[in-house]
Amino acid sequence: MHESPEELEYTPPLRRDPRGEIRRLAIQVTDPTRLPDYEVAVIGGGPGGSSTAAALARKGHRVLLLERDAFPRFHIGESQLPWSDEVFRALGCEDLVAEAGFVDKWGASFTSHDGSARQYADFARAAQTPQPQTWQVPRERFDEVLLRHAERSGACVRTGTRALDAIFDAGGATLTYADPGGLAHTARVEAIVDASGRAGFLAKRFGRRVVDPVLRNVAVHAQFEGVPRQEGRRAGDIQMVTRPDRGWFWFIPITPTLTSVGAVIPKSVHAAAGRPTAEESLQRYVEETPAAAALMREARRVSPGRFDADYSYLHTEQAGERWLLVGDAGGFLDPIFSTGVLLAMQSGLEAAAVLSEGLKARDLSRRRFRAYERTVARRYRHFRRFAVGFYDPAFRDLFFARSRRFGIYEAVLSVLAGNWRPTPGTRLRLFAFFGLVALQRVLPIAARSHSASWAATVRPPRERTVEAGR
Numbered sequence: 374m375h376e377s378p379e380e381l382e383y384t385p386p387l388r389r390d391p392r393g394e395i396r397r398l399a400i401q402v403t404d405p406t407r408l409p410d411y412e413v414a415v416i417g418g419g420p421g422g423s424s425t426a427a428a429l430a431r432k433g434h435r436v437l438l439l440e441r442d443a444f445p446r447f448h449i450g451e452s453q454l455p456w457s458d459e460v461f462r463a464l465g466c467e468d469l470v471a472e473a474g475f476v477d478k479w480g481a482s483f484t485s486h487d488g489s490a491r492q493y494a495d496f497a498r499a500a501q502t503p504q505p506q507t508w509q510v511p512r513e514r515f516d517e518v519l520l521r522h523a524e525r526s527g528a529c530v531r532t533g534t535r536a537l538d539a540i541f542d543a544g545g546a547t548l549t550y551a552d553p554g555g556l557a558h559t560a561r562v563e564a565i566v567d568a569s570g571r572a573g574f575l576a577k578r579f580g581r582r583v584v585d586p587v588l589r590n591v592a593v594h595a596q597f598e599g600v601p602r603q604e605g606r607r608a609g610d611i612q613m614v615t616r617p618d619r620g621w622f623w624f625i626p627i628t629p630t631l632t633s634v635g636a637v638i639p640k641s642v643h644a645a646a647g648r649p650t651a652e653e654s655l656q657r658y659v660e661e662t663p664a665a666a667a668l669m670r671e672a673r674r675v676s677p678g679r680f681d682a683d684y685s686y687l688h689t690e691q692a693g694e695r696w697l698l699v700g701d702a703g704g705f706l707d708p709i710f711s712t713g714v715l716l717a718m719q720s721g722l723e724a725a726a727v728l729s730e731g732l733k734a735r736d737l738s739r740r741r742f743r744a745y746e747r748t749v750a751r752r753y754r755h756f757r758r759f760a761v762g763f764y765d766p767a768f769r770d771l772f773f774a775r776s777r778r779f780g781i782y783e784a785v786l787s788v789l790a791g792n793w794r795p796t797p798g799t800r801l802r803l804f805a806f807f808g809l810v811a812l813q814r815v816l817p818i819a820a821r822s823h824s825a826s827w828a829a830t831v832r833p834p835r836e837r838t839v840e841a842g843r
Contacts, residue, residue, distance in 0.1 A: 407561045411437040411529070412732055414548050414562040416536045416575070418444070420714050421700025422568030423519035424721030425728075427464050430527035432729045437560055439550055440532045441569075444520060445513035449594065449635075449681060451627045452611045452711040453478065453507045455496050456791025460718045466522045473518055475508040476609040476626050481789070483773070484614045488664040490773045493607075499786035500799050509609055511627045536574050539565055541695055564737050566724055568699040568717075573688075576702045580690030587761055588685035588707040590620070591643045593655045594635030596676035600668055602626055611711070614664045618642045619764045621709065622658075622665045631675070636665075637708065640682075651678030685757070691749050692742035697724045704753050707760040715791050716756070720749055752793045758807075759788055766821070767813035771806070774819035781806050 415426045418440030426438040461467040483492040496505035508515075524530040533553035540547045545563045552558060567575035576582065602608045612624040620638040627633050636658040638647075648654040655678055659665045687704040691697065700717030727745045731737045762768040775782040784802035787795065795803060812818055 409435075409545055409563050410560045411435045411562045413437070413564050413566060413728055414439065414536075414539075414546075414560060415528075415566045415568055415699075417568035417570060417572075417700070417702070418442075418520045418523075418530065418532065419448070419516055419568060419570060419700060419717065420519055421702075421717030421721040422566070423516070423523045424460065424464055424718040425566050425568060425699055425725050426528040426530070427466070427519070427523035427526045428722050428725030429729060430523065431465060432725070433527075434729060434732065436523075436528040437548075437562065438520075438523060438528050438530045439534045439536050440520070440530070441535050441572075443533045443553075444517045446516075448512035448516060449592075449633075449679070450708070450711075450713045451510050451512055451515075451625045451633050452623070453510060454711055454715050454789075454791035455499070455502050455505050455507045456793070457715045457718060458504050458507060460715070460722055463722055464522065464718075465526070466519065469518055469522055470508065470515075473510075473514065475510045475515070476628065477606075478507050478509045478609050478611065479505060479606050480610050482603065482607070482610055482612045484612070484664045485773070486614065486616050486662050486664055488667065492773050492775060494786055494789050496786065496790045498783055499790040499792070500780065500783045500802075501787045501792050501794075501796060502790045505790065509611070509625050509627050511631075536569070539575065539696075546695055563732060564695045564697075564728055566697050566699055566721075566728070567702045568721065570701040571705065573702050575696050576688050576698055579693050579696070580688050582686045582688050585685035585687070585707075585757070587764075588757075589640045590637050590684070590707060591640055591647075592635050592637045592681045592708070593647075593651045593658070593678060594623075594633065594681070595652065595655060595674050595678040596627075597632050597634050597669070597672040597674050598630050599671045599673050600624055600626075600632040600634065601671075602632075612668065614662060614668070615769065616658070616662055620658070621763075622662065623708075624668060632672075634669070634672070640684075651680040654678075654680075685760070687750065687753055691746040693739045695737045697728070697742060697745065698749075699724050703749060706753060706756055709760050709763050710756065710789055712756050712760075712791065716752065719752070719793075723748060755793050756788070759785075762807070762810065765810065765814075767810045770813055770817075770819045770821050771809055779805070781809075 412434045413429055413436050415422045415438040418438055422438060426436045429436045461470050480493060480495040496502055520530060535551045537549045537551055545561060546565055548560045548562055550558055603610060609626050614622040618639060623635045625633040636655055648657055659669050685705055685707050688698055691703045699720045706712055723745055727742055731741050781802045784799045785806055787799060
């Protein structure tokens with residue numbers, strides 16, 4: 374019997390007024406005929422929000438971007454994908470990213486928990502991937518490069534500024550926000566983009582967030598020096614180590630000396646085995662995983678440990694009358710294949726395109742945004758299939774025992790490189806791969822050596838559909 378996806382309902386937010394009293398925001402619009410100060414307001418200055426603002430500004434639209442934090446600020450999600458490069462080109466920031474001095478990334482290394490099985494995903498072999506090289510980035514620098522590019526493109530960017538409320542009416546929306554000093558302001562806009570991440574500035578009010586019943590993991594992570602790297606071109610590649618409990622580690626070189634290290638652990642495992650602090654939990658998970666412990670033998674932690682609930686989710690509504698969701702506000706997917714920034718920036722680029730068309734046509738109805746909703750949901754489900762697959766022992770068996778026949782491995786690599794638009798030929802090869810995964814579960818066609826210790830005791834995750842954007 375399939376369990377239903379968890380649905381999270383939201384209530385209107387509570388706000389603190391200047392006197393320190395808590396009250397519900399209820400702002401009256403006294404003049405809905407007021408001319409707009411901006412055409413679009415973007416809430417959130419991460420990669421999704423910056424991409425939306427830059428793309429709109431480059432099309433000649435008046436854009437206000439509000440970011441709650443002062444930049445630079447820490448954020449997880451350092452490993453990028455080759456398919457992000459075409460988004461950089463579309464936004465006109467490809468050279469800025471290339472000149473920022475980020476670490477080159479050409480692929481990913483996968484190692485079983487005991488080091489007995491290894492696989493290298495070389496993006497140069499990936500189908501439909503003309504530019505296999507991408508970047509490993511400290512997000513505080515990367516996000517600021519994108520935010521300042523949006524500002525130079527013509528967007529009005531205000532950091533340290535909190536969006537408080539938005540009231541929609543037939544002619545537009547009145548946005549209320551607080552500046553760094555706590556002073557309240559209003560701006561009249563024609564549309565609002567929620568790129569506020571998990572905070573869900575508008576997502577809280579419209580639709581619901583459906584948590585994936587399969588991909589329920591937690592992450593503990595910190596930054597270290599002294600983590601060994603590969604030689605030559607592979608020095609900047611992400612190294613990933615699997616665990617017998619379906620967890621895994623990431624080792625991401627984000628500067629010449631600094632490495633981001635994290636453990637993604639099933640929620641149920643962490644509840645039983647986790648320690649009081651993120652640092653202690655990460656240390657325990659490293660010590661009980663031989664291949665990870667070998668990499669961490671000489672490592673020195675240089676940042677606090679952090680904890681994140683990496684619950685995957687997709688919002689049921691990605692757009693409505695005069696509003697759209699972008700990036701993590703609309704959905705978050707397990708970080709196993711580093712799709713987060715690509716999903717955010719691609720949705721920001723597409724949101725800007727449909728908004729620009731809608732502004733010109735004087736039509737910002739949800740009907741106009743239906744195609745955007747379908748695209749966001751379809752792309753999420755495309756990558757989700759692989760994320761769920763990675764936690765299946767049969768999937769890992771075949772991935773570690775790559776075949777050079779029929780181009781199937783190259784097709785799988787293309788998805789790991791960020792390919793969300795497979796050609797019919799690539800799609801057929803992916804279909805064949807998942808057929809082989811199904812066969813591997815009942816009739817071994819590849820060695821099960823690296824997963825035999827846990828495949829017998831842990832059932833593969835059942836595929837359950839997460840629906841949104843209908």
